[in-house]
Amino acid sequence: MSMKIGEDKFKERVGKGIDNTFMRGAVAGAQERMGTRRENATEELGNWEEWRSHGEEIRKHVLENLDFYLEQLSENVAARGGHVFFAQTAAEANEYIQGVAKSKNAKKVVKAKSMVTEEISLNSALQQAGCEVIETDLGEYILQVDDHDPPSHIVVPALHKNKEQIRDVFAEKLGYQKTSKPEELALHARQKLREEFMSADIGITGCNFAVAETGSFSLVTNEGNADLVTSLPKTQITVMGMERLVPTFEEMEVLVSLLTRSSVGQKLTSYITVLTGPREELETDGPEEFHLVIVDNGRSSILGGEFQSVLNCIRCAACINVCPVYRQVGGHSYGSIYSGPIGAVLSPLLGGYDEFKELPYATTLCGACTEVCPVKIPLHELLHKHRQVIVEKEGRAPFAEKMAMKAFGMGASSPALYKLGTKFVPSVMSPFTDGDKISKGPGPLKLWTDSRDFPAPNKERFRDWFKNRDKGGKES
Amino acid sequence: MKVTLFATCIVDLFQGNVGKATVELLERLGCEIEFPESQVCCGQPSYNSGYVNETKDAMKKMIDTFIDAEYVVSPSGSCAYMFHEYQHIFKGDPVWEPKAKKLAEKTYELTQFIVDVLKVEDVGARFDATVTYHTSCHMTRLLGVKEAPMTLLKNVKGLKFTELPGKEQCCGFGGTFAVKMAQISEQMVDEKVLHVEETGAEYLIGADAACLMNIGGRIERQGKPIKVMHIAEVLNSR
Incomplete structure (x- = not known):
């Protein structure tokens, strides 16, 4: 492209x-x-x-x-x-x-x-x-x-x-x-x-x-x-x-x-x-x-769709100037002449997901861009919308992620499953736990613990504490 | 006043002390706390990753769990905001949009609830330390709660406040961003820690357990002598 x-x-x-x-x-x-x-x-x-x-x-x-x-x-x-x-x-x-x-x-x-x-x-x-x-x-x-x-x-x-x-x-x-x-x-x-x-x-x-x-x-x-x-x-x-x-x-x-x-x-x-x-x-x-x-070069296909508001853009770069991700990686990291939040929304639309599918993930959805945009483009919402398209319409999400999210969806929609599953979290995590923290996590947690400690799970879940304490009392 | 506590999954599993402090604080302010056992997670991890339809069952479960509450209060700006976001996610759905609207109307972040609903600006807390405060992105920009935590902290006896440079900058958590874009996330949290250090504060305070887990995890890894505490714990100190 x-x-x-x-x-x-x-x-x-x-x-x-x-x-x-x-x-x-x-x-x-x-x-x-x-x-x-x-x-x-x-x-x-x-x-x-x-x-x-x-x-x-x-x-x-x-x-x-x-x-x-x-x-x-x-x-x-x-x-x-x-x-x-x-x-x-x-x-x-x-x-x-x-x-x-x-x-x-x-x-x-x-x-x-x-x-x-x-x-x-x-x-x-x-x-x-x-x-x-x-x-x-x-x-x-x-x-x-x-x-x-x-x-x-x-x-x-x-x-x-x-x-x-x-x-x-x-x-x-x-x-x-x-x-x-x-x-x-x-x-x-x-x-x-x-x-x-x-x-x-x-x-x-x-x-x-x-x-x-x-x-x-x-x-x-x-x-x-x-x-x-x-x-x-x-x-x-x-x-x-x-x-x-x-x-x-x-x-x-x-x-x-x-x-x-x-x-x-x-x-x-x-x-x-x-x-x-x-x-x-x-x-x-x-x-x-x-x-x-x-x-035109792709603009008319954005018109009338869920991304239309990106065409409000007047190319002021205010979003780029407040973006905490752009701040750390600079413009060339985006791999597109359009960088920063506006580039992360626009590049996949004009240049396709094949080239630019990572860009919608290069954001914490912090909303700083949306807050400053002078023509009110909901940039962080459009970035999220791209993720939804990538996952649900394009089916491009990695298999492991899809499975993890499916499992999460099941656990989060079933209180019984959640309660049962989370009860064992401390024992499952205990081999990785050092005192009150985890410094070398397994699986995807490793990506976190490469640079940060992760808290050890509560020995007693908050919900169990709440249930077990004297009803109406103030002491635990 | 009856408060239904939306503790959040992070507090339930990892930050029990934040939940306890929230309960004790609200009880001290005259609230009666209820904790529905069927609450799980607001769905942000998968929703924010783009799995919108996959997350809808979990959201519906949460709506049903909290729909009859008088007030829903959460010690997390981001998770409280998610309850406000449901109405947009279910837009056009004849059953769930009205329900989600109803839920949003009664859902508050903890400090917002204390200041705006309980009309309390001084919770009678005492905390003898120098602190700085991290303004979480979703809480300030999306939920729009900027002043409440500052108002409450200002009235804590013994507390010396020092402003965090670059406070409007994201800490680099961003849910799955922290692992999916770990190399960028690390740089962001590093800069945040640097700014916290510049303040000379003994404590970093925040109102969102996830941001604190991120910044705190980095501080701990670097062995810096800064303690991280949720605002509920500060307000519950006497």
């Missing part, structure tokens, strides 16, 4: 993540910084819960009327002289974009940050079509220069690298000779990128929200690179997931506020750019040709 990263198995990826102490420190630090900023930015509104409800309402309305708004959007893009292409699959999207590149005889493409183009592996498709592809978001640029290291976070793609590592990458690949000061590193990248902008044939962006009423689309950024991507090259292609639109600017304003506050704890980002179609006669800049590629 195109959204898949690497070939390692899940446990190996997690093991590598856990062993990467630098990355974990960076992730923990980033979670704390972004968490505090998000809290401040959401609290200052005074009625954040109302904002969330409003955001959810907008997203639900759009999804329930998606056909209408997509048609309105494409009509309005076309009315402004743009081309619209609906791609049912990643391959269709890539073929169309390759076709545009060929027709323009394009040699160089500059890109602004876009997860959907990562999802469809557009870069390699463009390279196959003979184009050089330059990522111009600083984080994405660093990753690209570092032999296409995959993103580990949907908003901060190079979160797993520190400035020293970035300096080393720049030194090795770009002949950079200065220090690891962020300003110097950024300046170097800017100088390099400026040349690329000037000589690019095509600019490609993603899309935060398209506005159906006007045929516009918005980009929410902090670096300004997207504005160069959309103003310098003669041809511009915008790629959007088919659900990423709003009816009018009024709804866009709400969602942009939810996005910037949830994502980076800002009231607004440095640039919020809204573009409509190609350059018009009296305009001095902007592309001569504009293409909007609307990507």
Whole structure:
């Protein structure tokens, strides 16, 4: 699958993540910084819960009327002289974009940050079509220069690298000779990128929200690179997931506020750019040709089903920034370009259970993600729903687990069986018991006792104590 | 006031002291305690693992066991929440959804019951120690009980409270997660223990036996001099 990263198995990826102490420190630090900023930015509104409800309402309305708004959007893009292409699959999207590149005889493409183009592996498709592809978001640029290291976070793609590592990458690949000061590193990248902008044939962006009423689309950024991507090259292609639109600017304003506050704890980002179609006669800049590629790639099969609310997502990453599992293992452990709770819900839906069946289990169902989601996606419930589908519809649970759960179900639904069974727990466990604890458990308990002690069973079950004590008395 | 105790399977089998403290505390506050023998487990281990249909019989058994109670009280936020979750699991079921709703309406976590129903904020306890408190995820986020345990602890004489850094972070228990994703769970509980240590507290207090079993198990394995205690035991100390 195109959204898949690497070939390692899940446990190996997690093991590598856990062993990467630098990355974990960076992730923990980033979670704390972004968490505090998000809290401040959401609290200052005074009625954040109302904002969330409003955001959810907008997203639900759009999804329930998606056909209408997509048609309105494409009509309005076309009315402004743009081309619209609906791609049912990643391959269709890539073929169309390759076709545009060929027709323009394009040699160089500059890109602004876009997860959907990562999802469809557009870069390699463009390279196959003979184009050089330059990522111009600083984080994405660093990753690209570092032999296409995959993103580990949907908003901060190079979160797993520190400035020293970035300096080393720049030194090795770009002949950079200065220090690891962020300003110097950024300046170097800017100088390099400026040349690329000037000589690019095509600019490609993603899309935060398209506005159906006007045929516009918005980009929410902090670096300004997207504005160069959309103003310098003669041809511009915008790629959007088919659900990423709003009816009018009024709804866009709400969602942009939810996005910037949830994502980076800002009231607004440095640039919020809204573009409509190609350059018009009296305009001095902007592309001569504009293409909007609307990507389905599995989304329409989520619509109308029990996972539909995942399409509410506005890609803010607040869920990732509070996730205690992501905190310990980092983004690459998920094996998908979509990591964290949203990735664990979305990846199996878009990429299938064959590739991503472990992800719904990489959660304690603690609910931190659900609590912060600005558009109220019940993420932990959807993760649980995946488990149910894996067990009950797909029949993919391991045999031993199925048997254990069957036995549990029988014991838990039969008080007589439970009482009889648990009566013998202390004697069954006694060979493993050392005083009041079990340090080396048998069977699955071993996985627990590898790192933790387990309490020895009560010598007398609580229920027996209760039954045996003086009725109504306070002494045991 | 008549209270039907939902002790939870963990307390029944492993944490008897928590059950005893709960009974004694509630009796001291004037409640009459009943313990229906037919109670087993709320079904979380298999339900949370995705075996929803497989768990329904156990849930029905629990609903029938507690349906006629005046109040159902449990010394575990997570298990009490599960009783609230039943109504969603049986949504659309003409027999069991209404029953599950009825059960949810009368089910309380222990500290929630003491503060919200008994209207008691000072249980008259004394506990001379420095403590910190772990806010369990299901209890705070799903059941929505955040203040009650703090209110009660604040009024315990002799108790010095110190806030746990990163208190909103899960301890890494997560039911079968702890064994299924043991390598991740270990890292999570390690960070939790580190934070507990940072507080300098002598005791880690919590209101969910499962989280305490997880954090306590790690503390014990590492031989750290921190004691772990359920809030019922603290509130029952005099």
